[in-house]
Structure formats: structure tokens, C-alpha cells
Amino acid sequence: MTLTIDNLSKRYGSTVALDGVSFEVQPGELFGFVGSNGAGKTTTMRIALGVLAADGGEVRLSGKPVDLDVRRTIGYMPEERGLYPKMKVGNQLIYLARLHGLSKRDATAAMQRWTERLGIAERIGDTVDSLSLGNQQRVQLAAALIHDPAVLVLDEPFSGLDPVAVDVMSEVLVEKANTGVPVIFSSHQLDLVQRLCERVGIIVHGRMRVVGAVDDLRAEGASRLVVHAPDAPAGWADGLPGVSGSEYTEGRTVLTIEPGTDDQQILKTALSTGPVHEFSLQQPSLTDLFREVVAA
Amino acid sequence: MSAPLSNSHAIGLVARREFVTQVQKKSFVISNAIVLAAIVVGIVAMSIFSGGEDDRPTVGVVSGYTLGTTLGSIGDAVGTPIEVSTVPDADAAREQVGAGSLDVALVPGGDGTVTAITESDIDADLKALIDTAVVQEAQSAALSTRGVDPAEIAAAAARATVVVEAIEPPDPEQGQRIILATVSVLLLYLQILLFGTYVAMGVVEEKSSRVVELLLSTLRPLQLLWGKILGIGAVGLLQLTAYGVVGVGASVATGTLTITGTAIGVLAGTLGWFILGFAFFAVLYAAAGSMVSRQEDVNSTSGPLMIVIIAMFFAAFSSIDDPEASWSTTLSWIPPFSAILMPLRIAAGVATPVQIVGTVLLMVAATALLSLVAAKIYQRSILRIGRTVTWKEALGR
Numbered sequence: 036m037t038l039t040i041d042n043l044s045k046r047y048g049s050t051v052a053l054d055g056v057s058f059e060v061q062p063g064e065l066f067g068f069v070g071s072n073g074a075g076k077t078t079t080m081r082i083a084l085g086v087l088a089a090d091g092g093e094v095r096l097s098g099k100p101v102d103l104d105v106r107r108t109i110g111y112m113p114e115e116r117g118l119y120p121k122m123k124v125g126n127q128l129i130y131l132a133r134l135h136g137l138s139k140r141d142a143t144a145a146m147q148r149w150t151e152r153l154g155i156a157e158r159i160g161d162t163v164d165s166l167s168l169g170n171q172q173r174v175q176l177a178a179a180l181i182h183d184p185a186v187l188v189l190d191e192p193f194s195g196l197d198p199v200a201v202d203v204m205s206e207v208l209v210e211k212a213n214t215g216v217p218v219i220f221s222s223h224q225l226d227l228v229q230r231l232c233e234r235v236g237i238i239v240h241g242r243m244r245v246v247g248a249v250d251d252l253r254a255e256g257a258s259r260l261v262v263h264a265p266d267a268p269a270g271w272a273d274g275l276p277g278v279s280g281s282e283y284t285e286g287r288t289v290l291t292i293e294p295g296t297d298d299q300q301i302l303k304t305a306l307s308t309g310p311v312h313e314f315s316l317q318q319p320s321l322t323d324l325f326r327e328v329v330a331a
Numbered sequence: 332m333s334a335p336l337s338n339s340h341a342i343g344l345v346a347r348r349e350f351v352t353q354v355q356k357k358s359f360v361i362s363n364a365i366v367l368a369a370i371v372v373g374i375v376a377m378s379i380f381s382g383g384e385d386d387r388p389t390v391g392v393v394s395g396y397t398l399g400t401t402l403g404s405i406g407d408a409v410g411t412p413i414e415v416s417t418v419p420d421a422d423a424a425r426e427q428v429g430a431g432s433l434d435v436a437l438v439p440g441g442d443g444t445v446t447a448i449t450e451s452d453i454d455a456d457l458k459a460l461i462d463t464a465v466v467q468e469a470q471s472a473a474l475s476t477r478g479v480d481p482a483e484i485a486a487a488a489a490r491a492t493v494v495v496e497a498i499e500p501p502d503p504e505q506g507q508r509i510i511l512a513t514v515s516v517l518l519l520y521l522q523i524l525l526f527g528t529y530v531a532m533g534v535v536e537e538k539s540s541r542v543v544e545l546l547l548s549t550l551r552p553l554q555l556l557w558g559k560i561l562g563i564g565a566v567g568l569l570q571l572t573a574y575g576v577v578g579v580g581a582s583v584a585t586g587t588l589t590i591t592g593t594a595i596g597v598l599a600g601t602l603g604w605f606i607l608g609f610a611f612f613a614v615l616y617a618a619a620g621s622m623v624s625r626q627e628d629v630n631s632t633s634g635p636l637m638i639v640i641i642a643m644f645f646a647a648f649s650s651i652d653d654p655e656a657s658w659s660t661t662l663s664w665i666p667p668f669s670a671i672l673m674p675l676r677i678a679a680g681v682a683t684p685v686q687i688v689g690t691v692l693l694m695v696a697a698t699a700l701l702s703l704v705a706a707k708i709y710q711r712s713i714l715r716i717g718r719t720v721t722w723k724e725a726l727g728r
Binding site for chain 2: 113115119135
């Protein structure tokens, strides 16, 4: 199954929320969807789930437009968390599973499996509002997973989770992706996105600015070269081909170099000034890339 | 594992949740147990206090006079039986009236006058009977002194009765029908208002807890809307049926109600009209609920509905006395007023079959039309979290 977001557009009055948003999530792929607040992540996901109607464009699953029957196969975690506060955890999950078309027996079995897996099995007889916020989040995740979804769409699944729950959540997402399910989630925790996702999309003011594999994007971005040459005079690297920026502090030099620069030439120049104790190329982090894209 | 869900299956799942959630509420179970017990106790108490035969007046006559016999036979003749006893003398009579064992004591004087001793006042009807008896006694006494046979006088008096020939005889069931109509109006009013409010509150609960977004990723808005209305409506119908069956059952068992067939008919009519009236208002209440984001704001959008329901109630209540008044007849054709005026007319026995069928059809048509508008409002407003959606925004393009 491939999830295709094709040229979505949406306006709220005179505000353009989405402007030709397109990207694809392949089977078994973890796709990170990042952007500033109000950039259009939630609107895109809501449209994918049919909760909101798009003004233009289409969402397809394996080439087929997503209708209600297809939508029932998607696991969804809305940004606005929500469950019936006075309903018991177990009954609630069974109910939601049945709305996805599961039989009563399958729904009950799935409820038991997921509450066990997420560590809330002993709370199934309690009402949701009696649970801690962290446990409510786990119930919410269970609600997204209960029907063994063919696609996962999660809006800020990591927000408000404690570190242990973050690990559990990450594990589950990777596990689902490994079974061939396309997984898309949005997050502001970019280090987490960088660690988990093969591909990311960065959305700015309703337009997709960057879509691609995390490694490619990082390789394409301006890298940083750290050189520890204690005898080198300040300004030794200025003017070398590919060097677009430099910082000199007590023998340590941090250079910003363009992609495709011959770093061996820089090393030779550094060695010509004396000993070199450290010479390391650092790829930009997703956070660096994000700042760059948003600022551009 | 997900499978397609048919429309009816989806609505059924939602309705079942609403029904089960409602009837499992502790407050629901307890309040209904109390109400049902109160109905039984109330009806039994009513039958005990009103049932006794002891409301016939007791009159004591000082011994040695025939006035007692005359009074007794006059009372029987006009259908007001009087319990007549004899007392030894005037003092004993005064004592018994004082003690309350006699309503009136009659002490004949020497010249045909009679002194009536009573606590404070004599009931006007009883006074008229006593007057008649005293006059008749005096006449017979006068006639017999002139040689007329007292038996002849008595026979003549017995023949002289008035036979009533009514052009429109009163319905002997009318008293009970009025009671049935009143109860039916009251129950419908409370039930429609209460369960309409439950629908609004249920919609707001889903909206304010944000669970609605999760639900709408698997359900169409109209499936959610109708499931909710059906589930809550079923609880309302169950509750109303329980009240009705227990109420009619207890009344028939204690003899408070003697028109069993009519009562069952009225109950069926009331239940049927509850379904129609509830459906009419439930879609509107759902729309009103979808427009707000917090429970405390529900009244701001559902207020107009409450005013209409209260107006219906007052219209029905003021037409109980005279259900055939032309304003009441006209109003009973107009939805949603028909929902409460028609069961009243059925109970009062003044609804024609044509009117019943006609008003039901009108009500169904009005509800169908309104549900389209309400569903539109609901779909438009249900995901708009935050500020209350105005009627203008909800209805406008």
C-alpha cells in the first residue's frame, strides 16, 4: 500500500492553509512530517482521514481514492486527543474497533492484545478520565492500532509522552512499518524524526518545501568541518574553494562548506600550518536543515 | 482486519453504545426506580383515600318521629343515600354532633318546626333534602288529619318523579379521560424536553472531549447523528413505556381506573406521539449541541427549542378543559404542536381517525424536512471547536 497525497489545496476564508501539497509514503516507510505551528500538517492529515474536505486535490491509497471504506483501514491519532471521558478503557477500545468493522470477538481480542502491549491491561475496567495523561495517550495509541491498520496517520504522537512512553511509541511505529505499513507522523521533536524516519517532508506556509530521504537531505545541505590545528593562524582557510563560512576560536576552526567540496585540499592546507589533531566532517542535523528551510 | 460497515450496522453500533451508556448510569437506574415506586404508591394511596363508601351524610332523628323514614326514602329517590339513625333525645343528639359521629341531628318541635343541629354548617344539598322531608312530613300530617290515607299520599309522592332525557348525555368516562389526558400531556412534555436535552448534551460531550474527530474518521456524520438519536430515543421510549405500563397497571388493579381499553389506547397513542415528537426535536437538539464546544453553552443554542416545547405544553394544558375549541383543533394540526395536542385529543376521545392519520403524516413530513436542515447544521458545526457557531453561520452558505 502506498499513500499518495496529491496536490491538496485548502482555504479558510482568505487564508491559504494548503497550496498544492503532494508527497508519497511507501509501504513499510516511516515518513516524518515536519513544519512550524500552523504550517498545514494537521489540515493535511485531517483531509487524508476525510474529517475535513479539501478544496482541491486527492488522497489515494494504492492508487485508489480514499473513501469511507478505505478510511476505516487507516489508524488515526488526531492532534486533538479525544476519547469518551466516562467510558471504560476496554469497552471504549472495543467500540472503536467495531466501528472499524471488526467482529465483537476480534475486537475484544485486539483490545486485550494492545492494552497488554502498551502496558495498560490492568486499567481496562477504569474510566478514561481516571487515568493519568500518559496512560490516556497510550489508550489513544491503542485506539489507532486496534484494527490492525493498513496505514498509520499520527498527528504529534510523541507530544506529552514521558521518555519511557516515547520509547514504546517508537518501537511500535518501527514495528508497524516493518510489517509493510506506510506510517506518517508529524512531530516537532526533530532529533526523534531524524532517528526514526527514512524520509521527511517539510511544510512551510501550506507548501511542501522539501521532501526526500533524510540521509540525502543531510548530505545535500551545507556541512560543517571541524579542524583542530593549534598552530594555524586565524583566517587560514578563508578563500579556499567551497568554504562559505568560518569561525576561529583558539586553534579550533569550524568551517561551513558547500556540498561536493574537496575536503582533502582543506586538509592539506591545514597540515601546511603545522599538526592537525582533529579533522571531522559533520553532516547537518535535521534541525539545522529545518531552520535553513524555514528561514529561506 | 478492518471490514466495510453497512449503514445500518454503523448506526446500530452507535445507537447501542448510546443506549447501554444511558441505562447503565447509576443516576438513571436510581431515579427511575424512585419514580416507578412513587407511581405505584401514589395510585394505591389515591385509591385508599378516595375509595371508601363512608362519604354519605349521617343524620340522627330524635326517636318517636317518622321524619327519619321520609328523609331516607327521599334521599334514595334522588340518588343521595343518607344514613339515618335515631337518637334518644335532644341532648344526646347535640352530644353526638359535637363528637362528630353525626353530621346533622334533627329535633322536631311541637308545631311542625324542626331544629337541625350541626357542627357549623349544613351541606346545601343535604339541607335541601331535609327541607323537602320536613315539608312533606307537614303536608302528610295535615292531610291525614283530614282523613286522607297516609299510604295513598306516599304512593302519589313516589310516582311523582322526573325522568331526565338528555340530548347529549355526558360521557361516563369523561372524568377518567381527563385524568389520562393530563398525565399524557405532562409525561410527553417532560420526556421530550429531557431526552432532547440528552441528545444535545451527548453531541457536546463528543465535541468537547474531541472524540468526534476519531469517530468521524470511521463514520459519516449522519450515521453518528442518527445512531445517537435512535439510541437515546429508545431509552426515552423504554422509560415512558415503563411509567405507562406501571401506572395503568396499578390504576386498573386498584380500581382507580375502570376504562382499561381506553387507557391502553391512550398509552399506545402517547408512546407513538413520543416517537414523533422526540424525533422532531432530537434532530434540532443535535444541531444545537453541535454548535457549541462546552456543556455550559448548550442553553445558548437550545434555548429557543425549550421555549417552543414549553409553549406546546401550555397550549395543551389550557385545552384540556375544552379540547374541541377551534383554536385547539387548528393548532393540533400544526407540527410540532400536534405531538402533544393529538395524544391529548385521543385521550379526551375527540380525535377522528382522519385527523390522527393526517397529523401523523404532517408531522413525519415536517420532521423529515427539518432533519435535512439539522443534519446540515450538524455536519457544518461538529468539527468547529472553540467559539459558539451562530445560527446564521450554521445555516448560511
